[in-house]
Amino acid sequence: MFIEATQRVMNDDELMAHCGIPQVFWSRIRYSWANHRHLEMSGRLDLAFNGEQLKVFDYNADSTSALFECSVIQQKWAKAVQLESTFLPGFQMHRALVYNWKHMNIKSRVHLLINNDPEEMLTGLYMQQVMNEAGIDTKLCRMTDDLYWKDGKIEDSDGRLVTTVWKLWMWDTIFNDYFNTQKERGLDVDNNTHWIPTNGEHPHLSDIFLNDQIQVIEPLWKVITSNKALLPILWSMYPNHPYLLRSEWTVTDTLKRSGYVKKPIVGCCGQNITLYNNDDETVIDETM
Structure with a gap:
């Protein structure tokens, strides 16, 4: 659907x-x-x-949130409580991830791009393990510190060309980075053809994820x-x-009579959600 x-x-x-x-x-x-x-x-x-x-x-x-928890921790919980079922969803998910990466048929190195959040590091390390089991060469990169411009293309600190990336960044974050980067470079948001990168400089997030020469997982x-x-x-x-x-x-009469939840179009981590009572005025709960 x-x-x-x-x-x-x-x-x-x-x-x-x-x-x-x-x-x-x-x-x-x-x-x-x-x-x-x-x-x-x-x-x-x-x-x-x-x-x-x-x-x-x-x-x-x-989102890849809870991927590690579902694939690894859930399986350990199932074993700890001695579930009788032979179907362990964590194990099945791990096998499915390895299978899917194998069938991506990726021949080049995959760069896993994450920020400095400890939870994202855990998820990134787990996905790196999955890719390695699938026979894929990988490099885990925090921010863009290990990436550089080289002759109009992006390379890592090993001199390997960046052609496929797996990301934990939200696309909304990348969009904001694009506008900030265009402003920083003095460019119109609809046109960046007049900007030429300098060899050795670190690329911005939007340089990587909105790059026609780089395929991104998850895609745009x-x-x-x-x-x-x-x-x-x-x-x-x-x-x-x-x-x-x-x-x-919009809030309809039907929603007013039953009570409703108001949430932003683009949200993260359950933020800015408000739960209204059926009088359309009383706030039962809200997140910041």
């Missing part, structure tokens, strides 16, 4: 605008959708179950699939679907 909704957004400029993505990136997103569909590796569905009904909160298609099109604006689109496509919660662009 989320993929079908993504296709609808790709075909509709008005829906693309609803996603809050600057228009300068639209052509890149559509190109990624048309040419990089196969580059997806993982995503996370946030689900709720009250004992009777299962509902989808959202689909974090561009997932900025649509993971966008919260997709939820009301899904509801319009599949009204009253048993796994969906009613989602609207």
Whole structure:
């Protein structure tokens, strides 16, 4: 359903605008959708179950959060409590990740780009182990400290060309970096053809992830699939679907009567979410 909704957004400029993505990136997103569909590796569905009904909160298609926990820790929990089932989901997920990386058929080095967050380091190290088991050469890079411009291309500290990257950065962060970088370089946001990189300089994040010569996992099109604006689109496509919660662009009378949750189109770590009572005024809870 989320993929079908993504296709609808790709075909509709008005829906693309609803996603809050600057228009300068639209052509890149559509190109990624048309040419990089196969580059997806993982995503996370946030689900709720009250004992009777299962509902989808959202689909974090561009997130690897909880990957280590699901693949490794969950398996250890299962063994610790001596589950009778022979199906250990953590082990199955690990095998699936290794299998998927093998079938990516990547011959070059994969650079894993992360920031300085300890949790992301753990996730990065785990994914590096998965790739190595799949027979892929890798290099884990914090920020862009190990990457350099060389004759208009990006190389690592070993002199290896950067052609494929696996990222933990949100695409929204990369978009912001693009605008800041263009401003820093004195360039128009729609045109960077007059800027020539200097050999030995570190590239910016947007130089890497929005580079036509570098394939990115997870790909750019997932900025649509993971966008919260997709939820009301899904509801319009599949009204009253048993796994969906009613989602609207604006607060309707139906939502007011039942109580509702307000969340940003682009969010991170459950921030800026407000839960309203059915009087449309009382805030039951909120996150910052």
